[in-house]
Amino acid sequence: MKQASSKTRSVRGSRTGRPIMALLDLLGRRWSLRILWELREEPLTSRALRAACDEASPTVLQARLTELREAGFVELGDGGGYGLTVLGRELCETFMPLHRFAERWRSKSGV
Amino acid sequence: MKQASSKTRSVRGSRTGRPIMALLDLLGRRWSLRILWELREEPLTSRALRAACDEASPTVLQARLTELREAGFVELGDGGGYGLTVLGRELCETFMPLHRFAERWRSKSGV
DNA sequence: TTCCCTTGCTACATTTATCGTAGCAGCACG
């Protein structure tokens, strides 16, 4: 597997030494959660991922993918295509109950 | 409890009719996850919340708080102070395992 | 009343992030 470059893009909040803050910051960036969500079942090529993410700009997607790779959640397969690492799969399952919650949420709120 | 204005700030992704997308988008905005996290134990005044969020600009915090109120996750108490609604507390517990995950994550990744 | 302090909230100029479109180099297939 190819390694993400380690030019250490600083994660806001990591300075506090509280990893939860760094994680919340990373996941709180645009498209981060969505990318993990779309990769939850199978690896996707960069273009397929873009299609799954409502044609979001490739600029941000590349940026998020690089960050997620540096964080160890996503990896680029040898034959191309982005997939979750073991760690990434754990993370994904951590907030998988969000799906059921979202359904309940809609029924209560009219957003 | 005071109600958040309902001028329907559109949530990106809600057009697809898939509530999980709307939720991922809302939570994927800056400081959203952090705000929920900081309110997890007790209500905080707007200024205390700001302090807890590394002195983030009050402009975004107000925006996020309004969105979270409209979504039904956060409410403004009568005597002042922001707190989680019942729904918000459920949501918060949904990704509470993230805390433990973050600790394991740091030990594996050098971010 | 006046003074002081805290509440939620906003204005505004600057900086940063994201968007949208286009296009690059590399590789495989025919």
Next chain:
DNA sequence: CGTGCTGCTACGATAAATGTAGCAAGGGAA
């Protein structure tokens, strides 16, 4: 050779976040 895919990038336009300052409303205390 061209065709079509891959990951990835440049760049101007636009939207969002930052940082600083300050507002009006309300609650005491003197």
